[in-house]
Amino acid sequence: MLKVNVINQSLNPMPFYATEGAAGMDLYANNEEVIILGPGERSLIPTGIHIELPSGYEAQVRPRSGLAVRNGVTVLNAPGTIDSDYRGEIKVPLVNLGQEDFTILRGERIAQMVVAKYERISWQAAEALSDTHRGEGGFGHTGKN
Numbered sequence: 001m002l003k004v005n006v007i008n009q010s011l012n013p014m015p016f017y018a019t020e021g022a023a024g025m026d027l028y029a030n031n032e033e034v035i036i037l038g039p040g041e042r043s044l045i046p047t048g049i050h051i052e053l054p055s056g057y058e059a060q061v062r063p064r065s066g067l068a069v070r071n072g073v074t075v076l077n078a079p080g081t082i083d084s085d086y087r088g089e090i091k092v093p094l095v096n097l098g099q100e101d102f103t104i105l106r107g108e109r110i111a112q113m114v115v116a117k118y119e120r121i122s123w124q125a126a127e128a129l130s131d132t133h134r135g136e137g138g139f140g141h142t143g144k145n
Contacts, residue, residue, distance in 0.1 A: 002054070004115070009089070010048025012107055024062060024112030027092060035104040037096035042076055045092045045110055053084040053115065060114045061092055067110070072098025075111050082113075 008014050015025035029035075030048035037043055053059060059082040063074040076093040092111045096102045104110065 002057070002115070004054070005052035007050040008048060009050070010106075012048065015049065015113055024114045026064070026109040027061065027090065027111045027113050029092075029104050029106055029108040029110045031104060031106055037073065037094060037102045037104065039096055039099050039101070042093060042095040043104075045094055045104060047090045047092065047110075049090045050087060051082065051090065052087065053082070055084050056120075057084055057115055057117055058082060059090075060116060061090070062112050062114060064109060064112055071100075071102050072096060073102050079114075 006014060010028065010030035012028035012030060015027060017025055027047045027049065030046045035043055035045065051059060061075055061078070061080040061082065063078050067073040073094055073096050076095045080093070082090060090113070094104070094110060
């Protein structure tokens with residue numbers, strides 16, 4: 001298991017895996033005052049969490065499905081990426097796509113975080129790319145009969 005340094009400056013629990021098969025860990029709101037997101041409004045929600053990822057890893061901040069389905073609240077730039085060299089507080093940009101106000105209290109589970117390994121690349125200029133069955137088809141192309 002990868003060990004990652006973390007500083008928790010909130011009163012909330014450290015992010016943790018809720019089940020054996022969970023890929024993501026919940027992030028909790030660490031706002032001092034109640035935040036009310038009206039329909040169409042967005043806000044940057046603090047978590048109090050700072051992490052030190054090793055090079056070659058990122059943390060992805062994703063919506064919580066329950067908030068999205070029940071309230072229309074989602075992560076604005078989903079998935080948001082936290083780079084391995086970022087040391088600031090993790091903050092979550094939430095947006096209310098629902099039709100009613102949504103209240104965010106300290107301790108509310110607002111998003112989930114998935115840590116993933118990635119590869120860096122270097123571009124190699126080419127005159128042509130290899131052919132595939134799909135070719136240049138996109139934006140629903142594979143779903144057409």
